[in-house]
Amino acid sequence: MKHIGIYSILMAACLMASCHPGEKRHGAHDHEGEEKEDHSGEIVMTDEQMEKAGVDIETVEPGDFTAVMKAAGQIVRRQGDEQTVSATISGIVYWRNASLSEGSQVGSGQPLADITARHLQDGDPIAKAKATFEAAKSEMERVKPLADANILSQREYEQARLNYQTAKAAYEGIAASKSGSAVVTTGMGGFIKSLIVKSGDYVNVGDPIAVVTQNRRQQLVVDVPECAYRNMNDIRSANFKATGNDNVYKLSELNGKLISYSRTLPEGSAYLPATFEFDNVGDIIAGSFVEVYLLLKQKQNVITVPNTSLTEEQGLYYVYVKKHNHNHEAHEDHEHEDHDHEAHEGHEHKGEEGIFEKREVKIGQTDGVRTEILSGLKAGECIVTEGAYQVKLAASSSVIPEGHNHNH
DSSP, X not given: OHHHHHHHHHHHHHHHHHTOTTOOOOSHHHHHHHHHHHXXXXXEEOHHHHHHHTOEEEEOOXXXXXXXXXXXXXXXXXXXXXXXXXXXXXXXXXXXXXXXXTTOEEOTTOEEEEEEOTTOOSOOHHHHHHHHHHHHHHHHHHHXXXXXXXXXXXXXXXXXXXXXXXXHHHHHHHXXXXXXXXXXXXXXXXXXXXXXXXXXXXXXXXXXXEEEEOOOEEEEEEEEEGGGGGGGGGEEEEEEEETTOOOOEEGGGTTOEEEEEOSSOOTTOSEEEEXXXXXXXXXXXXXXXXXXEEEEEEEEEEEEEEGGGOEEETTEEEEEEEEOOHHHHHHSOHHHHHHHHHHHSSSEEESOOEEEEEEEEEEEEEOSSXXXXXXXOOTTOEEEEEOHHHHHHHHHOSSOOTTOOTXX
């Protein structure tokens, strides 16, 4: 019992000495404490592991950035670019060109079809054509001063003018022939949008038989979500692609421009319409629905990262930042340090061994390829741009990667 009492006293004295205020601990235990503090949350991958995982590193550098906002849209034809070709007399239609089809190019004043009224008992075709012509002329004369006074739209005047020209051509054509037949011509050059009748069909005077479109300019109408209202003033241009088609059209390459956008929501809608106009390149179909990438105002001196560098967890975003391995630096010679320094220079680094830190970042806008970083990163830091998911898996693994031991 006496020996046990002495042993207890000695143990207590040792414990008091080891916890004495102001006395620093040295040796292996002190080193372990530092290791735990320095390496908490760090992921170490060897050169072989990084190469196998396809890990790429990029140095964060500020630069210019054009943000993109995704939206849905539709291609529509600009008003005033179409003309309906109508029958000038009642009779049987015969197309001049048997190969005429939708998409065929036609010139202004080009004969499209012959209509014959021979052996028809529907009255005098010349008288009917004259009546249609006079009515169209009166309508154009009525509309013009109203359009000049902005009481009616210019579009309504243009339609009345085209109707007048069509009726005039029909009347003059049939009056000149005096044979109960007429030649139907185009009022403007363009492309056949649709053929409404077939050769051999019977038509009444004034019936539409074809539609010609110039299709020189088309419009892109975009539905901008209400939540993006604050970005409306920043819209500069747009890119778009048809659903199911990977071909991206850039308005900047199609002489495109933003012509209007709404500042108020249309009744019953949760979207603000924005309208662009652009040159038709021939393979963009009016009426088709498209995916739109609205290009916003360019920002300067912005830190961005590739979208591939971001990982998301429950609405929070993270990147993996490469840190220097101080333990290796302490044991490497000056020549190896110079080699490491050269490896860190430049925009990208591939296949390096290093320690990675998972860091939360606050993101801003994206252009579909890169994303703006509002906080969490600074210029000069190195981040994982490819292979971030593999680094994330390594971070969640309980097995320390080969070649690294926290207890050294």
